[in-house]
Amino acid sequence: MFAEISGRAADLKARLEAFMDEHVYPNERELLAERRESAGRWSTHPLMEELKGKARAQGLWNLFYTHGPEGQGLTNYEYTHLCEILGRSLAAPEVFNCNAPDVGNMEILSLYGTPQQKDRWLKPLLDGEIRSCFAMTEPQVASSDATNIETAIRRDGDHYVVSGRKWWITGAMSTRCKLAIVMGKSDSSAPKHKQQSVILVPMDASGLKVERPLSVYGYEHPPLGHAELVFDNVRVPAENMLLGEGRGFEVAQGRLGPGRIHHCMRFIGLGERAIELMCRRALSRHAFGTTLAEMGGVRQAIGQSRCELEQARLVTLKAAWKMDRQGSKAARHEIAIAKVVVPSAVSQIIDRAIQVHGAGGLSGDFFLAEAFAETRFLRIGDGPDEVHREALARAELSRFS
Numbered sequence: 001m002f003a004e005i006s007g008r009a010a011d012l013k014a015r016l017e018a019f020m021d022e023h024v025y026p027n028e029r030e031l032l033a034e035r036r037e038s039a040g041r042w043s044t045h046p047l048m049e050e051l052k053g054k055a056r057a058q059g060l061w062n063l064f065y066t067h068g069p070e071g072q073g074l075t076n077y078e079y080t081h082l083c084e085i086l087g088r089s090l091a092a093p094e095v096f097n098c099n100a101p102d103v104g105n106m107e108i109l110s111l112y113g114t115p116q117q118k119d120r121w122l123k124p125l126l127d128g129e130i131r132s133c134f135a136m137t138e139p140q141v142a143s144s145d146a147t148n149i150e151t152a153i154r155r156d157g158d159h160y161v162v163s164g165r166k167w168w169i170t171g172a173m174s175t176r177c178k179l180a181i182v183m184g185k186s187d188s189s190a191p192k193h194k195q196q197s198v199i200l201v202p203m204d205a206s207g208l209k210v211e212r213p214l215s216v217y218g219y220e221h222p223p224l225g226h227a228e229l230v231f232d233n234v235r236v237p238a239e240n241m242l243l244g245e246g247r248g249f250e251v252a253q254g255r256l257g258p259g260r261i262h263h264c265m266r267f268i269g270l271g272e273r274a275i276e277l278m279c280r281r282a283l284s285r286h287a288f289g290t291t292l293a294e295m296g297g298v299r300q301a302i303g304q305s306r307c308e309l310e311q312a313r314l315v316t317l318k319a320a321w322k323m324d325r326q327g328s329k330a331a332r333h334e335i336a337i338a339k340v341v342v343p344s345a346v347s348q349i350i351d352r353a354i355q356v357h358g359a360g361g362l363s364g365d366f367f368l369a370e371a372f373a374e375t376r377f378l379r380i381g382d383g384p385d386e387v388h389r390e391a392l393a394r395a396e397l398s399r400f401s
């Protein structure tokens with residue numbers, strides 16, 4: 001399994017590391033501080049646009065993309081190595097046009113979009129000119145079970161009419177978010193997994209209202225944010241249906257395979273950075289006549305963190321490797337394992353790093369507090385861990401029943 005990455009991927013990785021050192025880490029504090037404090041936080045930071053331009057000029061663009069010349073032609077296994085590097089900074093993914101939820105949305109537009117849909121939405125997304133969101137979750141129903149989704153998608157002549165309420169819609173606060181990819185119910189009399197459809201709704205459509213931003217432990221994650229949205233009889237042309245009526249589950253599955261694993265790849269980078277910060281802090285800080293690094297408890301925390309991060313990296317690499325060979329569907333159990341294992345492991349590593357930093361670790365002065373919030377959310381986002389464990393248990397039990 002542990003093949004070398006190609007020379008081309010290795011070259012991209014080296015250049016990505018150099019770009020991170022030269023442009024991302026030195027500007028990270030400004031990018032992230034602005035994200036939290038500025039009144040115009042939902043619009044893009046000029047510095048972000050400047051860095052995007054530089055990254056694109058250097059060919060460090062759409063690194064995740066496997067569907068055409070707009071990407072770099074990497075396998076998932078190769079991209080895992082690069083994604084870990086850009087995952088070290090919360091500010092980095094957008095610099096390289098590799099940020100959620102746009103990557104998942106570009107994925108499904110590539111797989112299922114018509115030529116017209118691709119021209120209108122995929123092209124500007126690949127160019128980094130617009131942003132998008134994927135709107136499934138609803139406040140009034142348990143949305144981890146997608147069959148519960150209630151938003152109505154009703155055919156009316158040459159149009160569909162969308163009505164409902166969504167929340168936690170990442171990306172929808174951004175002033176540059178132009179597209180909502182909306183899951184809703186088009187036929188409640190159809191078999192359970194054929195009731196849902198996915199439709200493309202322009203963010204400026206009449207009746208679509210961005211009601212409020214939501215925060216994770218107080219972090220609003222601008223400029224993308226997480227929004228509550230209301231669809232009040234929003235009318236869109238019938239050609240905005242993606243793939244076809246009743247095929248919402250197929251679309252959602254296509255989106256979540258690579259999308260889920262990208263989060264895990266990035267989190268390995270966050271974990272590496274947390275271990276690095278933990279070690280540097282422990283070596284430089286003195287208490288009770290010794291450095292923190294000489295204290296047994298701190299050393300145990302560092303050693304345990306290394307064990308857990310290596311395990312997390314291995315399950316992520318295995319999932320990516322299997323996706324490359326057999327596709328996302330065949331790799332669904334490996335993807336589920338990574339989705340459960342990695343956020344928890346990296347959460348714990350970051351938590352230990354916070355502890356070693358004392359009160360400072362809880363503040364905005366270090367990246368640890370925000371990184372912890374990021375990893376904590378993924379134990380619920382993209383489906384709660386329990387749902388993935390349940391799917392794994394079903395598969396295990398079926399081998400013996």
Ligand SMILES: Cc1cc2nc3c(=O)[nH]c(=O)nc-3n(C[C@H](O)[C@H](O)[C@H](O)COP(=O)(O)OP(=O)(O)OC[C@H]3O[C@@H](n4cnc5c(N)ncnc54)[C@H](O)[C@@H]3O)c2cc1C
Pocket residue numbers: 101133134135136137138141142143144145167168169170171216226377380381382383384386387390
């Ligand atoms: C930061 C953030 C960003 C998000 N971004 C998006 C987005 O862009 N688009 C979008 O549509 N949604 C998004 N979400 C929503 C996310 O996908 C949902 O919160 C998730 O699917 C769970 O749905 P729910 O919140 O309705 O929880 P519920 O379905 O109400 O579940 C609550 C709890 O019940 C338990 N549970 C559920 N099912 C099982 C089971 N089978 N076995 C055991 N226990 C179970 C779990 O503990 C679970 O956490 C985001 C969420 C967060 C926090």
